Amino acid sequence: MAPRREERISLAAPVAPPTLRHHVTPILEVSKETPKIKAFVLSAPAIARTATPGQFMMVWIPGVDEIPMSIAAVEPDEGHVEFAAALVGEATRHLHKTKRGDLLGLRGPLGKGFELPISEGKPPPQSLLVVAGGCGAPPILFATDSALHGDWEVDVVLGATTESELLYRRRFNCLTHTLVLTTDDGTAGTQGTAVQGAEVLLKQRRAAGAEGYAACFACGPEPMLKGLVKLAKKYELPLQVSLERYMKCGVGICGHCIIDIKGSRVCTEGPVFPASQLYNTDFGKSTLDATGRRQRL
Ligand SMILES: Cc1cc2nc3c(=O)[nH]c(=O)nc-3n(C[C@H](O)[C@H](O)[C@H](O)COP(=O)(O)OP(=O)(O)OC[C@H]3O[C@@H](n4cnc5c(N)ncnc54)[C@H](O)[C@@H]3O)c2cc1C
Ligand code: FES
Structure with missing residues (x-):
């Protein structure tokens, strides 16, 4: 007997790739690095394990905006990522008001980062x-x-x-x-x-x-x-x-x-x-x- 039509239709929502989907996660740490710049540490294991230097994330500040931020540091074992944002306008003003436990959405890692040259026959240190x-x-x-x-x-x-x-x-x-x-x-x-x-x-x-x-x-x-x-x-x-x-x-x-x-x-x-x-x-x-x-x- 042929399966009934509704049995063949998946009701699962299509899953967007991580570059299009926000990973919504609480802020673990906020630190004031300079009078104008704050650093934020969040848990984002997929980003922490795959990011390379020079790549960035789109940071979604709920109800405000989504802005690009470079990745400053990663802890792949703990799954933590860090970025640092200067206070320049509306989105970063809201970002600077957030505190530990507030939610942000992260998309990434995005873009092409720095590449160390590999020169044949010349091992590090370079x-x-x-x-x-x-x-x-x-x-x-x-x-x-x-x-x-x-x-x-x-x-x-x-x-x-x-x-x-x-x-x-x-x-x-x-x-x-x-x-x-x-x-x-x-x-x-x-x-x-x-x-x-x-x-x-x-x-x-x-x-x-x-x-x-x-x-x-x-x-x-x-x-x-x-x-x-x-x-x-x-x-x-x-x-x-x-x-x-x-x-x-x-x-x-x-x-x-x-x-x-x-x-x-x-x-x-x-x-x-x-x-x-x-x-x-x-x-x-x-x-x-x-x-x-x-x-x-
Ligand atoms: C790849 C990339 C990496 C970045 N990394 C960092 C970082 O590590 N730390 C940091 O402090 N800043 C970084 N920036 C800049 C940061 O995205 C802007 O300062 C931020 O978006 C300002 O938003 P705002 O609403 O507070 O300011 P606004 O008042 O909206 O704008 C202030 C200035 O920020 C720029 N800006 C605003 N929105 C965007 C946007 N969506 N995309 C790009 N530029 C924008 C505008 O050109 C404007 O001149 C990065 C930008 C890019 C493109
Ligand atoms: S931001 Fe849309 S093409 Fe680069």
Whole structure:
């Protein structure tokens, strides 16, 4: 006897992939890292086990908005993920008001992260230079930790406007011997920009006759990244930069984060791009706002 029609129909709702579905989870820890930046730790085992440095999550603040945040750290065994958010507008204002136990939704890990080069016949230790400016520090912290676990030597340049805004300073200090600090106002480290800090390290290395860095990873304000692209050209430094563009879907569907006529999307082909791929793009020139209007940078 043929099965009755209703017996053959699955009543289970179709399950969306984790990049489209929110993992709703309570906040485990909130810490004030700087006067403007708070860090949040949540339980998200699937993200913690698969995320690579430079990837991001879409963070849903119920009833408010969904915004992209870089992954700052993971604890794969405990299934914890951390991100750090600067207070800049409506969504981050609500985020900064949340406390332990409040629910957030996470989608991810999303995008393409940093890639350590594998050079044949040359085992680690190789040297990596990482440069973080302002709230660009989270993905750089994750990349530093991960490279050190892979036996890379990592030199860090951490820049901010002023001493109190040097995000994750203590955590970087625990990880690496070479931590160059720069502040715009000279309250800590060298007065100047993170790009100038990076040039000091590059000059020192050249003067000592040491081999150049095998790679450089950077995240921070776009003018800083633009300066680093110039510096990388001068010192023949293989540079990868993490970009920010206004994101809606975060998974390559809406096209809001496209940066060139080829249709390269920051959410899927990036957010990390080799500097060599940024010529003939909007990098350093313009960006789209929430309504799709082009804004000069
Ligand atoms: C891949 C990626 C990783 C990021 N990682 C971090 C991080 O680790 N820490 C951090 O503090 N910030 C990060 N940002 C920036 C962060 O998403 C914005 O600061 C946040 O969305 C601001 O929201 P708001 O409503 O508080 O501010 P608004 O007042 O709405 O906007 C303030 C600024 O934030 C930008 N912004 C707002 N909404 C979005 C959005 N949906 N997508 C992208 N930019 C937006 C706008 O360009 C605007 O200039 C990241 C952005 C991207 C694209
Ligand atoms: S945010 Fe929709 S395509 Fe990138």
